[in-house]
Amino acid sequence: MREDLVRSRVYCCFKCRNIVALHDDILKKTYRDGHGRAFLFSHAMNIFEGPKADQQLNSGVHMVSNAYCSDCGQLLGRKYHKAYEERHMHKVGKIVLTKYKIAKAVDPPTYL
Numbered sequence: 001m002r003e004d005l006v007r008s009r010v011y012c013c014f015k016c017r018n019i020v021a022l023h024d025d026i027l028k029k030t031y032r033d034g035h036g037r038a039f040l041f042s043h044a045m046n047i048f049e050g051p052k053a054d055q056q057l058n059s060g061v062h063m064v065s066n067a068y069c070s071d072c073g074q075l076l077g078r079k080y081h082k083a084y085e086e087r088h089m090h091k092v093g094k095i096v097l098t099k100y101k102i103a104k105a106v107d108p109p110t111y112l
């Protein structure tokens, strides 16, 4: 029984339980954004992005878009499209999800 292969820890939208990210894709758990604690993910799923715009954040100006749950439209975080300082380049293409807006869940096992 390879339970490790069929079960994965996931994060879902706190409102509608739509799966939006995988635990394994977390790059940083000690992230902060305007809404408080957040996680930095290498990528997310089942989200849609708002228009890209330059925004002044705590860490400087970045080109970002809001990230919404594809099911219920709840704002969950943001995606980084561009950074203007070398030390922030690692965030480009990554997504930040606000911690209190995502819930940890275990994917039901799937038997292939």
Ligand SMILES: [Zn+2]
Pocket: 013, 014, 015, 016, 017, 018, 069, 070, 071, 072, 073, 074
């Ligand atoms: Zn949702």
